[in-house]
Amino acid sequence: MASNDVISVKNNITKKDFRSIFWRSFTLLGSMNYERMEALGFLYSILPALKKIYKDDPEGMKAACHRHMAAFNMTVAPSPFVMGITVAMEEMAKEDKNFDVDSINAVKVSLMGPLSGIGDTFFWGIFRILACAIAVGFAQEGNPLAPFILLILFNIPNVLTRLFGLKWGYSNGTQMLTDLQKSGKMQLFTYCAGIVGVASVGCLIAMWAPISCPLVFTISGTEIVLQEYLDQLMPCLLPLVTTLSVFAYLRKGGKVILAICAIVVIGFVLGVLGLIA
């Protein structure tokens, strides 16, 4: 397909412009700051489309730029979906003078929460964990393929989500979203993703947090290895208990940084005392 295939006849937005938005979407977090968060990155990403839409309307362009300088923040991978919807809505706004432009930001804001929730579950909870877990096995053997396995496994869903998110967002984003929310499939989808997520975390705790107790007693000539008793109770009991305690603390609103410091201090002391290895 030629790169100048026209997607939107009215505003002469071409495939090339969409490709540009796609690449620019990777830089969304590039100018992350506390005041507007990802706003500048968002505006930068959709700029090629805005320039075409408001080619002969300088006031409209100015207003649109200000509109997208409003604070915006979400998990980056699904963000092109929002960009697609935004471009579609900007086109509507240009065409229909009665179009309520505030609804554009309203849609963006309403998407930040749910899409970030889904994005975090998938990209931080599942894709990253799987990619890292598989790559760790190779890295432990010193296999130089490990980093490439990690990057490829993670970035396939990362790139595909961006590519199709942008397309779907533009062509039928608003419709799709209302359908999903009405039917409740969105929550169901997140829930089912959660099943895979928690099962892999459960598995990881057992496999990759090898906390053990090296204590050995000698009572009337027989050696008693404490860890063997713990294993009879339940294998991998110590990592499970540690993880769940930290989890309980975080769920009660505990600070992550405090949890890390506490574990470092507790771990260090127990290690020095020879209770944990």
Place this chain on the structure above:
Amino acid sequence: MSLIQALLIGCVAALTKIEGGWLGEMKLREPIVTGFLVGCILGNVEQGLKIGAQLQLMWMGAVGIGPTAQLDIGTGGTIGVASALMTGTGAETAIMFGVPVAVLMQFCSTLLMTFYSSFMARVDTEIDRENYKAIPLYHYLVGILDFLMYCILTFVVMYWGNTAIEAIVNGLPAWANNGLKAVSVMLPCVGFALLLNIIMEKSLAPYFIIGFIPAAFVGRDLSMIAIVALAFAIAWVIFQLRSTQGVVKASNTTSSDEWED
């Protein structure tokens, strides 16, 4: 450590910083990747990967969610692996230097994000002047500042701080080493807890047990892939069943406000 090596390590740290902002969080910051890169620079790829794997497990749950600064595992991992390779020691050294650096750089990132806020008002003024070139300009400027900042900082630590690092490592008593080893096996639990904190709901608890029990009893012989495949199958069946019924039992109490914290 030669000047070139220190500079290249600085570039690796800077790369992990701009990866999040400019390369769409493609995960160059993961310790396996930085371990590999630092290993290449210091001429010991195998050891770099092994130490990277250890750090990777420790930071498995180092998630970055919402606008708050996150644990900087990119710079932490880079400096950690470099210190270990430089002194010819193992993962304990990497943890000893990597963990504090990751925490310190988190604060550094907070400062930078506050500072960058001041650019936003300027962009607003430029838009009023219809100077749209300012949009990419300021966007890029932040990236360049980030890169230089992290590159120079890491370079200074590596080039002028290496004798201090060596002195600390060589002077480390055996008991401290035991303590650091214990920290390295306990820290992954924080990561897993963080992950659970994102995903966990009460109704998901059985699936957590489905993941944990077989792995705990059968151990390493049982591939993680089998467990995850099973979980995928269950998730798919539940999705099919419930979506045809149109009933959603999933309690969705947390997902809406999680991204904020």
